[in-house]
Amino acid sequence: MTEPAMTLTDARLSFGSHPALDGMSFHVRTGEMFGLVGPDGAGKTTAVRTMLGLLPLDGGTVRVLGRDPARRDRELKEAVGYLSQRFTLYGDLTVDENVEFFGDIHRVKDLRARRERLLGFTRLGRFRRWRADRLSGGMQKKLALACTLVHTPRVLFLDEPTTGVDPVSRRELWGLLSELVLSGLSVLLTTPYLDEAERCGRVALVRAGRTLACDTPAALRASRRGTVMEVVCAPVRRARDLLLQSPRVGEVQVFGDRIHLFPRAPDDALTDLVAGLAGVSVSAVRRVQPSLEDVFIWRVAEAGP
C-alpha cells in the first residue's frame, strides 16, 4: 500500500468551548473516493478546512500528500482542488469566461486546451456562451467542478457537492466524480446523506467531531450483525404496536407501507410472529440488508452519550 493521499489523526480543534473536532481520525488512500458522512455540526467542513491549511489544529496531525497543509506551500496548493459549499461562480460571466478566470488565477498554461477538455468532460460545451446565472442548479454545479479542476489537481476536496442538487443532476455528478477517481484523482467528499455513502469506496461516519466508524460501505453494513426483516403490510401502525409487545422484537421502524423489524436474537426471523398478526394483512416478508443509516444509529448507541 502506498502512502495515503491525506490523513487526519486524532484531530482536535475547539471554537471557544465548543469542540468542533474531538479526536477525529481517518485517512484517504491514493485514487479512492472517500466519503466523510455525518449530520450538520459533525465537524465535516472543519475537517476539510484544516486539511486545506485554512484552520490550524489545537492537537493531532494532518497531512496532505505527505505535507503539512498549514505551511501552505505553493506546490501543495497547486496539487489541491477545493469545491466549497458556496462556490462562487461569476453570474454575469459566461461559462467560458468563468473557466478562464479560474485558470488565470492558477496561471494555467495552455488554458484553451484545458478548457476544451473540461467542457467536454462536463458536457457544458453547448452552453459555453451562456451566462452562468442562466444555467440550472445542476449545471452550475458542473461548471463549478470544471473550475475546481482547471489546474489539474491530484487531490480534490468536495464539501457537500450534492446538497440542493436534484436526483437527476446528482446522478450525473456522481458519474463525473467516478470518472475522476478512475483517472487517478484522490477525492474526499462530505455529505449529510447516508445513502450517498454507498457511492464511495470507503467512508468515515462522523458525529460530534469524532469518527464513529471507517470502512467500505459493505463492511460497515456487515458489521451490524443480525437480521432486518422487511414486512409489507396494512395497517402498518397496528402491526408495529402488536410487534412491540413481543420480547423477541428489538426495534420496529415504520416506513410508508411497510416496517423494518429488528429481532433481539440475531437469527430469529420472527416468521411465526409476523404470520400471526391479528387484523393485519401481510403482503410480503423479506430479509433486507441493514442500511448505513441503521449502522450509523447503532454505532451512536454503542458509542454511548
Added chain:
Amino acid sequence: MSASTASPASIPAITVQRLTRRFGDLLAVDSVSFEAHRGEILCFLGPNGAGKSTLIRMLCGLLAPTSGTARVAGADVVAEPDEVKRRIGYMSQRFSLYGELRASDNLELYGALYGLSGRRLEERLDRVVSLTHLGDRLGHRVDALAGGFRQRLALACALLHEPEVVFLDEPTGGVDPVMRRAFFQLIDDLAASGVCILLTTHFLDEAEYCHEVVIVSGGRLVAQGTPTELKESLAGQVLVEVRSDRPGAALAALAAVPELIQVELFGVGVHARAVPGVSPDEALALVARTLGRAGIPCSPPEAAAPTLEDVFLNLVGREEPTR
C-alpha cells in the same frame, strides 16, 4: 392527539382536478389530478423545474391556477385562498425561526401571528410541545439548539393553529440520523391523529417514509403509488450488482454490453440495469461472462432490489439545461 383515533383515511383532505398553471408560454403545471386523505403522508418527487413549487404554491392559496380546481382542507383554493392559508401548516428547512430568541418565545410569537391567545394559546402550546418532545428545550435560545431540535421547533410552530393539512418542504436535510428517525416517528403520529401531510423532497430516502408517492415531471403527474408499488413497477427490469478490485475496468467492460444500461460505479462495485426482456438469471450470467472474458476478477454478481431512485430516474429523463 386523541380527538380522532378512528381511521380517517378515507376522508379526502386534498382534491385536485386538472389543475393547470401557465406562465406566458410556459405550461408549469399541466392538468394534474390527485387526492390525498386525512391520516396519510403523501410525497411529491420531481426534478428542479418539474412544477412542484408552482403546484404547492397553488395548493397553499398563494398562486391562482389558470384552470382546474383544488380543495384543500375543505376550502377552495380559487374562491377562498385566505381560508386555505388559515387551515394549513407549512414547514421548510428555510423556515424562519428567530435565532436570538428562546424556543418558547418563538412559539408564542407564531401563536400570536395565528391569532391565538389566552387559554386557547396555552392549550395549543402544551399540545405541540408534548407532540414534538420539546419540553426541556423551551428555555434554550434557538441559535444554541441542534439542527434536529430546530426542525422540531419549526414543526411545532407550523402546528400551533391545528392545521388539517401540513406541507413539509425537504424537512430533514442535514439532520442527525437519530433525530431524523425520531422526526419521522413524530410525523407518523401526526398523521395517525388525522392530519394529512404533504412532503416535497429531493431525497428519495425521505420518500420511503411516505404512504403514497407522486412523481411529477415537466408539469405532469407521471406516476403515483405506494413506495412498494412503484418499485414493483420495475419488476420486469433486473438490477445487477458486482464488486471488483478493478472497478474501473469492470465499469468499462460492462458499459460496452448493449443489453446493459445505466452502468454506474458504486464505490468498489458496479451497478448495471438489464434492458427489458432479459431475465434475472440471464443478466447475472451475462455480467459474470463479460467480466470473466475480460479477465477482471469479481464477486459473484447479485440481483439488487430496485430503489425509489431507480424508479424516479427511469421515469424522469435528463435535466432541463436552463432555469
